[in-house]
Amino acid sequence: MIALVLTAFAGPIQDGATLWAQGDLGGAIEAWEPTAMDGWGSGKLKFDLGNAYYRRGDLPRAIAWWRAAGLLRPRTSGVNHNLAIARSELSGVPTPAATPSLWMQIVTPGELGLVGLLLSAVSSGMLFLRRARKEASRAPSVVVWLLGTALVFLAAWGWWVQASGPLAVVVDRPAVLRAIPDLAAVPEAEVKPGAELAVLRQAGDFLLVETGDGRRGWVTDGAVFRPPR
Amino acid sequence: MSPAWAATVSIQAQVPELEVSQTTRVTVVVVGERSVPVPRIEPVDGLEIRFAERSSRFESTPQTGLLRTLAFTYYVTPTREGDFRIGPVTVEIPNAEPLRTESVLIRARPRGERTANGEDIVVQAGFPREVVWEGEVVLYQAELTARVPVGNVAWSLPDLQGLARPAHGDMVSQTTEIGDPRGDITQVRSTIPLVATGTGDRTQPPAVAKVDVLQTGPAGFPSRRRTKHVPATKPAKLRIKPLPEAPDGYTGLVGEFRVQSRLGVEKAVVGQTVPWTVTVAGDGVVDGFDLPAPTLEGARVYRDTAEDGGRLVDGAYVGAKTFRLHLVPTAPGELDLPPLDLVVFSPKQGRYTTLSVDPGSLVVTGEAAEGDVKSFASGDVPLESAAPVELVDVYTWGVATVPPTAPVLPFLWLAVSLPGGLLLVGEGASATRAWWRRRRAANVKEVRGADRLKSLPADGAERLAVLDLALREALAAHVKVPVGTLRRPEALAALHDDLQHRVENAFASLDRCRFAGEAPGPDLEVMVRDAIGRLA
Numbered sequence: 001m002i003a004l005v006l007t008a009f010a011g012p013i014q015d016g017a018t019l020w021a022q023g024d025l026g027g028a029i030e031a032w033e034p035t036a037m038d039g040w041g042s043g044k045l046k047f048d049l050g051n052a053y054y055r056r057g058d059l060p061r062a063i064a065w066w067r068a069a070g071l072l073r074p075r076t077s078g079v080n081h082n083l084a085i086a087r088s089e090l091s092g093v094p095t096p097a098a099t100p101s102l103w104m105q106i107v108t109p110g111e112l113g114l115v116g117l118l119l120s121a122v123s124s125g126m127l128f129l130r131r132a133r134k135e136a137s138r139a140p141s142v143v144v145w146l147l148g149t150a151l152v153f154l155a156a157w158g159w160w161v162q163a164s165g166p167l168a169v170v171v172d173r174p175a176v177l178r179a180i181p182d183l184a185a186v187p188e189a190e191v192k193p194g195a196e197l198a199v200l201r202q203a204g205d206f207l208l209v210e211t212g213d214g215r216r217g218w219v220t221d222g223a224v225f226r227p228p229r
Numbered sequence: 230m231s232p233a234w235a236a237t238v239s240i241q242a243q244v245p246e247l248e249v250s251q252t253t254r255v256t257v258v259v260v261g262e263r264s265v266p267v268p269r270i271e272p273v274d275g276l277e278i279r280f281a282e283r284s285s286r287f288e289s290t291p292q293t294g295l296l297r298t299l300a301f302t303y304y305v306t307p308t309r310e311g312d313f314r315i316g317p318v319t320v321e322i323p324n325a326e327p328l329r330t331e332s333v334l335i336r337a338r339p340r341g342e343r344t345a346n347g348e349d350i351v352v353q354a355g356f357p358r359e360v361v362w363e364g365e366v367v368l369y370q371a372e373l374t375a376r377v378p379v380g381n382v383a384w385s386l387p388d389l390q391g392l393a394r395p396a397h398g399d400m401v402s403q404t405t406e407i408g409d410p411r412g413d414i415t416q417v418r419s420t421i422p423l424v425a426t427g428t429g430d431r432t433q434p435p436a437v438a439k440v441d442v443l444q445t446g447p448a449g450f451p452s453r454r455r456t457k458h459v460p461a462t463k464p465a466k467l468r469i470k471p472l473p474e475a476p477d478g479y480t481g482l483v484g485e486f487r488v489q490s491r492l493g494v495e496k497a498v499v500g501q502t503v504p505w506t507v508t509v510a511g512d513g514v515v516d517g518f519d520l521p522a523p524t525l526e527g528a529r530v531y532r533d534t535a536e537d538g539g540r541l542v543d544g545a546y547v548g549a550k551t552f553r554l555h556l557v558p559t560a561p562g563e564l565d566l567p568p569l570d571l572v573v574f575s576p577k578q579g580r581y582t583t584l585s586v587d588p589g590s591l592v593v594t595g596e597a598a599e600g601d602v603k604s605f606a607s608g609d610v611p612l613e614s615a616a617p618v619e620l621v622d623v624y625t626w627g628v629a630t631v632p633p634t635a636p637v638l639p640f641l642w643l644a645v646s647l648p649g650g651l652l653l654v655g656e657g658a659s660a661t662r663a664w665w666r667r668r669r670a671a672n673v674k675e676v677r678g679a680d681r682l683k684s685l686p687a688d689g690a691e692r693l694a695v696l697d698l699a700l701r702e703a704l705a706a707h708v709k710v711p712v713g714t715l716r717r718p719e720a721l722a723a724l725h726d727d728l729q730h731r732v733e734n735a736f737a738s739l740d741r742c743r744f745a746g747e748a749p750g751p752d753l754e755v756m757v758r759d760a761i762g763r764l765a
Contacts, residue, residue, distance in 0.1 A: 017625035035629050044627040051623045056533055057493055057504020057553050072631065078621030085620060089493050113638040120642055124649025131652060138653070145649060152642040159635025172536060172551055173508065179239030180258045180298075183401075183542060186239065186331055208260075216237055229633070 011035075013045055020052065028052050036065070039228040043072030046227065047079060059086045060194045061225055064169035067196065068227035071162055074105050090194040093170075095212030097198035100161045103154075109162065113155030119148030168209060168224035170195040175224060177217025181206030188217055197224065237261070238320045240330040242305070244405050244416070248340045252306040252408030254281065257318050257330060259299040267301055268320045276313050276335065277306040304408065307337030349377045354436045354462040361425050362576045363472045364483035366395065366513050366546045369421045371436050371462065376412040380441035380455060384419055387434035391427025391469055396516040397539035398422040398546060422539070422546045424514055425469045433465040472574055476581050478521070482573040484513020484548070490569060490588040492556070498594050503556045505530070505588070507569065510549035514539060520552045521571075527564050527593070531555040561595035682758060693749065696757045697739045703764040704732060728763055735760040 016031035032049045035041050050065035063086050070079040087096070099105055103112070123145035130138060174190040181203045191197070197209035197219075206218045237260045244253040255278075257268050264285075270278050281302040307313065316332035354371040361367050369392070371384050400421045407414040425431070437459060444454040472483070486509055493504035507520055515537050523530050532554055539548035558564055566588035575582045681699035685692050705712040708720045717736070721729050735757045741747040 011627075011629040013624055013627045013629050017623055020623055021625075032629075038630075040630040040632055042628050042631040044624040045629045048623040051620055054620060055502065057502075057506065057555060059493070059504070082620050110634040113635055113641075117638065117641055117645055120646035120649075124646055124652075127649040127652045131656075138656070141649070142653065145646060145653070149642065149646065152638050156635050156638050159633060159638075163633075173510070173549055179237040180241075180260065182241075185241060188237075188239075 013042075013048065016048060016052075020048070025052055025056050029056075036068075037228055041068075041228070043069045043076070046072065047076070047082075050082060054082070054086055058171075059089060060169045060171040062086050063194060063196060064167070064171070064225045064227045067167050067169070068229075071099070071104060071229075072108060074108060087194075090192070093192050093195040094215065096196035097167060097210060097212045100166045100198075101158060104158060104162070109155040109158035112158065113152055116148045116151030116153075116155060119144050119151065121148075123148055163229045164199075165226045165229065166199055168197045168199050168207060168219075168226045170197065170219075170223060171225045173223070175219040177209075177215070177219060178206075179217065181208070181218040183220075185218075189215070191219075199226065238318075238328045238330045240316050240318055240333050242315070242333045242335055244407055245334060246336040246338070247307065247407055248338050248409075249307050249310055250340060250410050251414070252304050253335070254406070255303045255305045255315055255333060255335075257301045257303075257320065259301070259320055259328075261297065261299075261322075263323065264297065265299060265323070266321055268318050270303060270315060270318055273313050273315055275307060275309045275311055275337070276315070277304075277308060278315070279304045279306075305335060306408070307335060310337045310339045312336050350375045350379070350440060350442070350458055350460055352436070352438045352460045352462045354433075355465040356467050359466045360468045360470065362470050362483060362574065362579075363425055363428050364481070364513070364574065365425050365576050366484065366548070367392070367423050367425055367467070368541075368544075368546065369423055369433075369465070371419045371421075371438070373415075373417045373438050373440060373460075375415045375417075375440070375442075376409070378443040379415055379417075380443055381439075382417045382441075383439045385437040385439065386421075387436055389423060389433055391425065391429070391431035391467075392423040392433075393426045395422055395424050395514045395539055395546075395548070397514075397537065397548065398541060401541045420541060420544070422541060425467075428469045428471040431467045431469050433467060435461040435464055437461045473580070475574075476572055478570070479572045479574070479581065480518055480521075482509070482511070482513055482515065482518055482571070483576065484511045484573070485575060485577060486511030486513065486571075486573050486584060488569060488571060488584050488586040490586045492566075492589060492591060494591070495589075496592045496594070497558055499558050499561055501558065503558070503591065505554040505556045507552045507554065507586075507588075508549060509552075509571065510547065511573075512546050513548055515548045515550035518550055520554075520569075523554075523567065523569065525564070525567055527560045527562065528556050528558045528591075531557070556591070558591065558593040561593050564591040564593050566590060682761065685754075689749070690743075693739060693743045696754065697736075697743065700732070700735055700739065700757055700761055700764075703761040707764040728760075731756075731763060732760045 012031050012035045016028040019027035019031055029049065029052045032045055032052065036045050036049050046065045046069035050062045050069060053059075053065060054062035063083060066079050066083045066086070069076070070083070073079060087093075123141045126141040126144065127138065130141060170191050170193050172193060174192050175195070176187040177189040177191060178185040179188055191211065195211065197211055200208040200210055200216070202208075202221070203218075205221045207221055207224065208216065208218055209224070210216045239258050240255065241258070242253060242255045247253055255270075257270075259265055267280060267283060272278065281304050284300045284302070286298045305315065313335045314332050315335060317329045320328045320330070322328060351374045352372065353374075354369065356367050356369060358367070369386075369389070371386070373379075373382055400419055402417065402419040405416045405418075407416065438461075440458045440460070441455045442458050444456060489508045489510075491506045493506075497503050509515060509518065509520075516539075518537075520535070522532075532552070535550060535552045537548070537550035539546060541547075568585050568587045571584045572581055573584055574580070681695055681702070685695055701715055701717070702712050704717070704720050705715040708715075708723050710720070721733055724732060738750075738753050738756060742749040742753065
């Protein structure tokens with residue numbers, strides 16, 4: 001616990017924040033990004049990265065990092081606030097793709113899993129207590145156990161879905177949507193930088209993506225940025 | 230919300246240009262959740278179109294479930310020369326609106342051009358245009374045409390004089406198959422983007438292909454034997470013209486380019502940082518290009534990053550460079566950004582041209598920006614100054630890394646719920662076992678006394694024992710107690726007098742015969758049967 005607290009006050013977040021306060025955007029990004037890219041970056045770190053990219057004028061990457069932060073801190077109003085500001089500065093981009101599941105806008109898979117674990121543990125205790133007291137009905141314990149188990153497995157599924165990189169943001173230049181994953185295929189449409197796309201699958205260097213208004217197509221992997229989980 | 234049937238359809242021709250009587254493949258690809266019938270291609274005069282095959286590939290993800298890619302392949306053979314358009318093809322979707330593809334163009338040349346001159350393997354290399362400008366991107370194309378089955382094809386390119394590889398853009402190779410009456414043709418085409426750096430006659434030495442030819446075995450089937458062929462191309466002609474004398478402000482770009490400019494906002498306050506992005510894209514290299522520093526009154530401009538790239542897209546080179554700038558207004562008012570003028574050399578026009586883009590203007594307020602929001606309230610409502618919306622600031626402390634807990638959740642769940650689960654399983658097993666026993670007991674057919682009388686043993690002692698057992702079972706059944714717990718006196722006391730008397734007599738006679746050595750009389754069985762019958 002002490003190590004955790006020390007880490008919290010002396011880690012990359014504080015290093016980057018110091019540079020940020022000094023106006024060194026590039027330095028702040030260099031302090032935050034490697035940790036965020038390793039896949040275990042916290043929601044705070046990704047939120048800060050989003051701010052840094054926004055200040056640099058790279059709205060697509062800012063949006064990508066804020067969306068990633070939103071998955072880890074879904075109840076933090078600052079994420080939605082900043083996302084709304086960035087989106088308001090973009091024009092011609094399709095409706096942002098929604099989170100993979102509605103409940104992920106409220107709770108993270110980790111939090112849901114902990115609730116499930118707690119319920120499972122409580123149900124175990126209830127079962128032993130009932131046996132010690134020689135009470136006949138085991139229905140409440142079983143219901144709690146089933147609920148806890150369902151939440152645990154829902155959380156594991158949610159984590160797996162998030163880990164598969166379900167969101168991509170078009171960066172740098174418009175991305176070409178194609179009907180099939182082949183560069184020789186006729187381009188069907190373009191989506192502008194900043195477009196938030198749901199990634200449905202990957203085939204080689206191509207991603208099958210869907211916009212928030214339901215349009216599907218294949219884009220090259222290099223045309224979009226997928227923040228790591 | 231995505232529709233129940235979300236699919237994409239497309240059509241493509243493997244070889245869009247071929248000779249009369251040659252055959253290529255046209256494929257209609259349907260990517261979606263469900264299967265569809267074979268799409269019908271409308272007949273085209275001058276083309277023979279035959280359905281060849283249907284292939285499918287399945288993938289599954291948690292987001293979409295099963296997704297299948299269906300490819301319907303058709304053989305297409307032009308019977309005369311000309312341009313033919315296939316499609317649009319309608320793909321019928323069960324219980325949904327049909328989808329339509331684009332169309333594809335097939336160009337048929339008369340026979341005799343580009344034949345292999347009787348050779349099985351022909352290689353050629355060259356440039357699409359033999360005269361280019363210094364600094365222009367040229368595509369070096371090496372092509373192998375084989376009328377025999379071939380395996381690996383590797384090119385050894387000559388030392389290309391006066392040409393250089395751009396920083397971005399890799400070689401792209403494509404293999405196509407053409408059916409031909411004189412034997413099927415395999416074409417392997419590799420395209421490399423190069424930058425013309427020297428001038429004058431830059432005819433390139435031959436390129437050499439190393440190709441594995443698959444030997445055919447008995448009955449024409451390919452065998453595993455391979456032979457190596459090393460054919461060489463002819464020299465590739467190229468002449469590079471020097472650029473004319475450059476005007477002032479020439480950017481060094483050679484190609485057909487376009488410029489885009491985008492300001493992050495339309496309104497800002499003094500001192501606010503406004504992102505400004507300028508993108509230059511075209512068919513030339515942009516590696517060394519730098520945006521001239523824009524200067525303007527009423528604002529300071531800062532450079533941030535610049536990213537460049539380039540690659541072959543659909544047989545053409547595309548290079549692009551994006552500059553990110555920051556503009557900080559220093560005075561209120563309307564800030565008109567001056568047009569960006571870039572002098573480039575256009576190979577198509579053969580001269581220098583100026584690309585101009587108007588970045589637009591920025592409304593700068595001294596204190597706060599007013600939004601152009603219209604009020605729908607009645608009467609004159611003063612429009613309050615809207616404070617610029619600021620980002621929620623960064624976190625200055627916190628944990629930077631959070632190991633994911635979800636992967637270990639099932640194991641933790643197993644640990645915490647195992648004790649209760651085992652208890653529950655144990656209790657459930659006990660309850661199941663008890664239930665099963667009860668069920669088995671209920672299913673066992675009760676042997677009643679009367680049943681035993683149907684097959685009495687012949688031996689006298691055994692016969693008496695069975696009669697005794699049958700009588701006790703009948704009595705137990707009558708008083709509704711298990712035969713094992715039957716207490717004869719109490720059971721007899723529960724019978725009415727007549728029946729009690731008959732049963733007692735029967736038991737007494739049986740006891741005498743079994744234990745006192747009395748010979749069983751002829752009426753003993755009748756007496757026992759009568760008692761059992763009455764008890765039943």
